[in-house]
Amino acid sequence: MNLAYTFAYYPGCYLHASAGEYDMSTMAVCELLGIQLIELDDWNCCGALEASNPLTLSLSARNLALAEKEGLDILAPCSICFNNLSRANNAVRGGGRTKTIINKATGENYQGEVEVRHLLDVIVNDIGLDNISNAVKVPLEGLRSVPYYGCLTIRPSDVSKFEDPEIPRSLDDIIEALGADCLQFKHKKDCCGGNLLLSSEDFSLQITKEILSEAKELGADCVTVACPLCHAMLDYQQSKIESKYDIVIDLPILYFTQLMGLALGLREKELGLNKNFVSTVKLRRR
Amino acid sequence: MLENPDVIDASNLDPTFKYDISTQLGGENIKRCFQCGTCVASCPIWTIDEGFNPRKIIRMALLGMKEEVLSSEFIWFCSRCYACYEQCPQDVRITELMGAIASIAEREEKDGNIKIRSTKPILDKAFVNSIRKYGRNFETETIISGVLATKGIKGLLSYVSDGFAMLRKRKLGFRPEKVKELGQIGGIFEALEEK
Structure with missing residues (x-):
């Protein structure tokens, strides 16, 4: 077992439910690239965007404590989980009152030894773009994609430390390494408004409409994302946006692991491409 | 009594409000704000x-307009995108600060001092209840109970086709995933409530 690429896998709640295709494609791509994922035993919800700060940090810290006992770093594909686990890690490492509150709440004695890594970070910076290019079996020549980073994958930079919050590159680089064309996308770092979907639906849909409209105008064949909430807004809510604003978007939204899987020669079934709401058939037939 | 409603009546201000906020997790840096407006430009x-x-x-x-702030619906509009947090030259950590203010609003509502004008905390509570019960979010139940509590039966019915679409894609389950050490999860909730 190559320990360099072995992680405690933290799927989080979305990947075990509405973002099942992200879970499937993550595991398939990681296996192919030699990243060993051992699901963190008895992991709990990180608190997502819904729990208040002390609760989120404490819930997240329990997962960190579990990983510390296993002696593994955590790999999280979901940007919300990644943000919360990393914030909890920062809080514990900062020591003081917050660390005391957290460890008292969990009943653990977590010392901040675990690294929390986003899947995107591990693939781009540990595996590397050259190895990705070399693994490509079906170059995505002629495919035009826009990278959409959203918020928590890249911000705040004292939490998400692997990217430049102003000029993120990792999704751009992956798209290009797979042989596809990466289009310049002004909305790449903008918020999808997903956190407000149920409480202020009009806000969320309007923000996401702007993102989708630019991608459509650019003539993209698909949008590439790295977060289940971004995906839910751009993919699942797309038909609602089309009918609300009387526009046609019809743009497939792919997790970057699904896009990678297509180029690496993985089967559609392994990538969960039939689970996306906006049909990916056009892309698959290319 | 002031005649112009736009004028702030200093006698109604609570100067301790900022200290209350700054002792909350996430609200520590509020007093650093020098009102440059970079947060607004990035929001x-x-x-x-x-x-x-x-x-x-x-x-x-900062002025102490406690009741106005806590009962304002706007404090529930933060999408938590961290754009302002990233840009703020004074490191006020506004995203975390908004969370701290929201927590105080929930506490003050519980104590009967204010009325919250947003459904956001009720929806959030449905999610948090799921964590307390199972240790993980059981999306199906969270969405149903959250929508039912905020939009009623009629509101819930408007989501039926969405729900079926999710079920067809096998994106929603009928059974929750449960954490084995649920006692430890309950302990986290209890420890934080005691505080």
Whole structure:
């Protein structure tokens, strides 16, 4: 077992439910690239965007404590989980009152030894773009994609430390390494408004409409994302946006692991491409 | 009594409000704000509704306009995108600050001092209840109970086709995933409630 690429896998709640295709494609791509994922035993919800700060940090810290006992770093594909686990890690490492509150709440004695890594970070910076290019079996020549980073994958930079919050590159680089064309996308770092979907639906849909409209105008064949909430807004809510604003978007939204899987020669079934709401058939037939 | 309603009546201000905020997790840096407005310029919600103005909310809080801030619906409009947090030259950590203010609003409502004008905390509670019960979010139940509590039966029915679409894609389950050490999860909740 190559320990360099072995992680405690933290799927989080979305990947075990509405973002099942992200879970499937993550595991398939990681296996192919030699990243060993051992699901963190008895992991709990990180608190997502819904729990208040002390609760989120404490819930997240329990997962960190579990990983510390296993002696593994955590790999999280979901940007919300990644943000919360990393914030909890920062809080514990900062020591003081917050660390005391957290460890008292969990009943653990977590010392901040675990690294929390986003899947995107591990693939781009540990595996590397050259190895990705070399693994490509079906170059995505002629495919035009826009990278959409959203918020928590890249911000705040004292939490998400692997990217430049102003000029993120990792999704751009992956798209290009797979042989596809990466289009310049002004909305790449903008918020999808997903956190407000149920409480202020009009806000969320309007923000996401702007993102989708630019991608459509650019003539993209698909949008590439790295977060289940971004995906839910751009993919699942797309038909609602089309009918609300009387526009046609019809743009497939792919997790970057699904896009990678297509180029690496993985089967559609392994990538969960039939689970996306906006049909990916056009892309698959290319 | 002031005749002009736009004028702030200093006798109604609570100067201790900022200290209350700064002792909350996430609210520590509120007093650093020097009102430059960089947060407003970077806010995606402000571009849609100028009523959500983080600078104004912070200024009101610093002045001690406790009731106005806590009962304002705008404090629930933060999408938690961290754009302002990233840009703020004074490291006020506005995203975390908004969370701290929201927590105080929930506490004050519980004590009967204010009335919250947003469904956001009720929806959030449905999610948090799921964590307490199972240790993980059981999406199906969270969405149903959250929508039912905020939009009633009629509201829930408007989501039926969405729900079936999710079920067809096998994106929603009928059974929750449960954490084995549920006692430890309950302990986290209890420890934080005692505080």
